[in-house]
Amino acid sequence: MEIVTELQQTLAETMVPGNLDTDRHSQPKIVVDELNLWYGETQALYDITISLPERRVSAFIGPSGCGKSTFLRVLNRMNDLIDDVRLTGRVLIDGKNIYDGSVDPVTLRRHVGMIFQKSNPFPKSIYENVAYGQRLLGKRKKAELDEIVERSLVQAALWDEVKDRLNEPALGLSGGQMQRLCIARALAVEPDILLMDEPSSALDPIATAKIEELMFELKEKYTIVIVTHNMQQAARVSDVTAFFYLGRLIEFGETRKIFTNPTKKQTEDYITGRFG
Amino acid sequence: MKQFLRSGDLFIWLTGVFLGICLLMISGLLLLIGLQGIAQFHPREVHFIEYQDQEGNRLLAFGQIYSSEQIPPDVLQQKGFRGASQREARRYLVRVGNRDIFGEDFKWIMGPTVTRDTLLANALVLEREENGNAYGILTTLRAPRGQHFETELDAWRAFERFHPLVRSLVHEVRDIEKREMGETNDAIRSLRLELRLMEYELEQGRLQPDQFQEAQRHIDAEVSKLELVLARQQDRIDSLRMHLAEYEIGLRVYAPEGEERVRIPLASIVRAYKPNIMSVSQTIAFYGEKVWEFVSDDPREANAEGGVFPAIFGTVLMVLLMSLAAVPFGVLAALYLREYAKQGLLLRIVRIAVNNLAGVPSIVFGMFGLGFFVYFVGGGVDRMFFPERLPNPTYGTGGILWASLTLALLTVPVVIVATEEALAAIPRGIREGSYALGATKWDTIRRVVLPSATPGIMTGTILAMARGAGEVAPLMITGVVKLATEMPFDSTFPFFHLDRKFMHLGFHIYDVGFQTSNVEANIGMVYTTALLLIIIILLLNLTAITLRARLRRKYRLVGF
Numbered sequence: 001m002e003i004v005t006e007l008q009q010t011l012a013e014t015m016v017p018g019n020l021d022t023d024r025h026s027q028p029k030i031v032v033d034e035l036n037l038w039y040g041e042t043q044a045l046y047d048i049t050i051s052l053p054e055r056r057v058s059a060f061i062g063p064s065g066c067g068k069s070t071f072l073r074v075l076n077r078m079n080d081l082i083d084d085v086r087l088t089g090r091v092l093i094d095g096k097n098i099y100d101g102s103v104d105p106v107t108l109r110r111h112v113g114m115i116f117q118k119s120n121p122f123p124k125s126i127y128e129n130v131a132y133g134q135r136l137l138g139k140r141k142k143a144e145l146d147e148i149v150e151r152s153l154v155q156a157a158l159w160d161e162v163k164d165r166l167n168e169p170a171l172g173l174s175g176g177q178m179q180r181l182c183i184a185r186a187l188a189v190e191p192d193i194l195l196m197d198e199p200s201s202a203l204d205p206i207a208t209a210k211i212e213e214l215m216f217e218l219k220e221k222y223t224i225v226i227v228t229h230n231m232q233q234a235a236r237v238s239d240v241t242a243f244f245y246l247g248r249l250i251e252f253g254e255t256r257k258i259f260t261n262p263t264k265k266q267t268e269d270y271i272t273g274r275f276g
Numbered sequence: 277m278k279q280f281l282r283s284g285d286l287f288i289w290l291t292g293v294f295l296g297i298c299l300l301m302i303s304g305l306l307l308l309i310g311l312q313g314i315a316q317f318h319p320r321e322v323h324f325i326e327y328q329d330q331e332g333n334r335l336l337a338f339g340q341i342y343s344s345e346q347i348p349p350d351v352l353q354q355k356g357f358r359g360a361s362q363r364e365a366r367r368y369l370v371r372v373g374n375r376d377i378f379g380e381d382f383k384w385i386m387g388p389t390v391t392r393d394t395l396l397a398n399a400l401v402l403e404r405e406e407n408g409n410a411y412g413i414l415t416t417l418r419a420p421r422g423q424h425f426e427t428e429l430d431a432w433r434a435f436e437r438f439h440p441l442v443r444s445l446v447h448e449v450r451d452i453e454k455r456e457m458g459e460t461n462d463a464i465r466s467l468r469l470e471l472r473l474m475e476y477e478l479e480q481g482r483l484q485p486d487q488f489q490e491a492q493r494h495i496d497a498e499v500s501k502l503e504l505v506l507a508r509q510q511d512r513i514d515s516l517r518m519h520l521a522e523y524e525i526g527l528r529v530y531a532p533e534g535e536e537r538v539r540i541p542l543a544s545i546v547r548a549y550k551p552n553i554m555s556v557s558q559t560i561a562f563y564g565e566k567v568w569e570f571v572s573d574d575p576r577e578a579n580a581e582g583g584v585f586p587a588i589f590g591t592v593l594m595v596l597l598m599s600l601a602a603v604p605f606g607v608l609a610a611l612y613l614r615e616y617a618k619q620g621l622l623l624r625i626v627r628i629a630v631n632n633l634a635g636v637p638s639i640v641f642g643m644f645g646l647g648f649f650v651y652f653v654g655g656g657v658d659r660m661f662f663p664e665r666l667p668n669p670t671y672g673t674g675g676i677l678w679a680s681l682t683l684a685l686l687t688v689p690v691v692i693v694a695t696e697e698a699l700a701a702i703p704r705g706i707r708e709g710s711y712a713l714g715a716t717k718w719d720t721i722r723r724v725v726l727p728s729a730t731p732g733i734m735t736g737t738i739l740a741m742a743r744g745a746g747e748v749a750p751l752m753i754t755g756v757v758k759l760a761t762e763m764p765f766d767s768t769f770p771f772f773h774l775d776r777k778f779m780h781l782g783f784h785i786y787d788v789g790f791q792t793s794n795v796e797a798n799i800g801m802v803y804t805t806a807l808l809l810i811i812i813i814l815l816l817n818l819t820a821i822t823l824r825a826r827l828r829r830k831y832r833l834v835g836f
């Protein structure tokens with residue numbers, strides 16, 4: 001029970017009262033309908049129906065192996081790259097089913113950026129990492145690229161640390177810097193939606209705070225979905241929260257409500273740390 | 277004891293010992309080749325040896341000692357040298373040279389029969405264009421316009437004065453012969469070919485008889501003009517040779533039975549030196565000169581003397597051509613296998629086949645190269661593009677291109693395996709990162725996968741080059757020759773002549789060492805050439821390794 005009160009305090013401190021009102025007016029950006037997913041013979045996701053609001057932060061929580069990453073990867077069709085993945089159901093982004101035959105996953109991924117659980121900078125220079133997406137789009141002009149690289153790095157709160165060493169290899173950065181570099185890299189292509197899979201799992205509290213701050217700024221423009229194991233973080237940064245358990249969506253609603261007054265027993269047990 | 281076995285120390289010891297044995301064998305090999313190879317150019321002293329034969333006759337030998345060995349006691353007894361001490365009971369391999377006079381270059385002399393062994397200060401070694409070394413004492417020198425030098429000292433001074441001049445004339449003759457007359461001959465040959473082509477077209481009915489006759493008249497005129505040029509060039513050579521023949525030295529040589537006098541044309545002498553009175557600096561200079569000759573000159577005396585430059589050139593060019601063919605092929609094949617092909621039974625079979633290909637004996641590849649590249653592809657090229665030259669083959673015979681391609685085939689599995697490993701080692705996350713930014717598969721391969729795999733590909737290239745540079749067997753039937761008169765690269769258009777035969781250090785070793793009757797004289801050359809081959813492979817590898825290290829540093833890539 002102590003943990004619950006602690007969480008309630010955090011919530012009270014961080015959540016802006018006005019948020020909840022606007023939430024009601026926020027349009028759903030992503031609508032998932034009856035989604036089932038199998039890895040070969042084993043089913044990993046069961047009957048997931050959910051709609052995630054535009055320009056808000058949605059958090060996915062749940063014990064390890066419950067399918068959070070799998071579900072996140074459904075949203076930008078990253079699972080296409082894995083053999084043997086099969087799914088049924090619909091995923092609508094801006095009202096269009098992204099699993100429709102006419103949708104090109106390459107174009108889709110340009111609009112739905114992703115930041116991975118393990119940071120994965122390319123073995124290139126810092127500059128080239130950030131410019132990568134724009135180069136794919138065919139941008140060559142140095143001045144334009146320079147500007148985009150700088151803007152993205154500033155947004156990802158990394159500019160000050162790397163501005164003098166843009167041409168050094170990205171793999172020479174610290175773990176936290178690499179993670180922010182991956183964020184900058186994703187921002188550089190200006191997606192609509194940002195999927196973040198435990199973006200701060202490997203970071204120290206200061207870097208984590210920077211990334212959380214960043215999310216507050218980003219949600220003015222982007223729709224953000226974040227997977228996290230850190231309850232405080234979910235409570236601090238998200239507007240809505242979804243709790244997954246064994247491949248099922250157990251409960252979904254406003255973050256304040258999930259954390260203060262969960263309707264399901266499993267949710268309460270997980271949040272209060274009784275399992276997971 | 278049990279404790280000791282359990283702790284695994286024994287195992288560590290064993291691994292250490294085995295590594296040590298490997299290192300010992302490798303360094304032993306290198307040391308042997310290195311020492312023998314380096315010793316080759318040392319100016320050995322010339323001994324004047326008096327000894328007796330079985331009947332007690334006094335015999336002479338004058339030459340350089342190349343090696344010595346213990347005589348087995350029973351042989352010693354048999355020959356009746358009972359009194360000889362262990363120390364004296366050696367026999368010596370003496371190079372007495374003067375092959376043109378004595379017939380044989382080398383002679384074994386029993387230590388116990390030697391009665392006197394002195395080093396004469398003015399003992400002279402002559403390296404000649406033909407017939408190996410000559411050993412003797414300089415007596416006279418004859419030069420044009422009645423110049424005679426009768427004492428040893430005068431003759432030697434005169435020799436040092438005239439010899440460079442004579443050699444430069446010799447080179448001039450050679451240049452006229454090889455380059456100028458070669459060019460004229462080439463021009464005549466290509467005119468004849470042109471004519472032949474026209475005859476061919478006439479037979480095919482594509483040319484009118486009168487047109488043909490007109491052209492024939494024209495070509496005939498050109499040819500006779502060129503033949504005139506050729507005759508003039510021949511005249512120049514003849515007069516130069518006549519002049520050269522007037523330089524001559526007299527030499528006192530020592531046949532077993534006593535001294536003889538011989539005359540040797542100055543033009544045939546490549547180098548003369550007095551090893552018994554060389555100072556340290558002279559020795560070093562001599563050594564440097566010999567090494568330089570070795571790496572920069574053409575071979576002479578059936579490859580037993582002189583340099584190996586054409587072989588160096590052939591080896592390096594062949595390795596480069598081979599890499600140029602094998603690496604792109606191997607990389608593309610590996611990319612397909614790893615990135616595009618559907619994983620399954622078929623792919624597994626293909627992969628096993630590729631791996632086994634690396635183990636196929638190289639001579640089998642040679643046979644394939646001969647059958648496919650030389651006869652099939654080369655023959656096809658000839659029929660398509662050079663029908664007028666047939667039945668003389670142009671590409672339908674062994675040449676550096678076909679040899680390189682054959683070796684490329686041999687080494688491509690190495691590249692494939694190394695590249696596949698490098699591709700497999702690229703973390704999945706990096707690829708996903710690329711896809712997540714809206715990259716296509718090709719984008720990802722081109723911009724992320726291939727650059728990351730470059731060090732691994734380089735490793736494959738290095739292994740392939742090392743393997744290819746050392747192969748000899750497949751080359752022997754696809755284009756390597758003992759002595760190539762023309763290099764695969766020269767100043768005549770189109771500069772690279774990949775249809776030409778070439779020389780190769782590996783084959784050179786085989787040829788010099790084992791295809792000759794004069795094994796003792798050549799063995800030094802064999803070691804030196806082997807050393808050079810090792811050094812060249814080392815240099816090629818070193819270049820690739822440095823390149824790879826630089827790439828790794830640039831991207832902080834993990835090593836493969």
Ligand SMILES: Nc1ncnc2c1ncn2[C@@H]1O[C@H](COP(=O)(O)OP(=O)(O)OP(=O)(O)O)[C@@H](O)[C@H]1O
Pocket residue numbers: 039044062063064065066067068069070071082
């Ligand atoms: N490529 C795959 N092939 C087969 N099964 C997979 C694959 N990836 C994930 N799974 C399985 O799917 C289930 C969900 O995995 P997922 O990675 O989505 O969990 P998660 O909720 O993200 O866990 P975590 O919090 O540890 O990251 C797990 O049981 C996992 O074993």
Ligand SMILES: [Mg+2]
Pocket residue numbers: 068069070117197
């Ligand atoms: Mg996960």
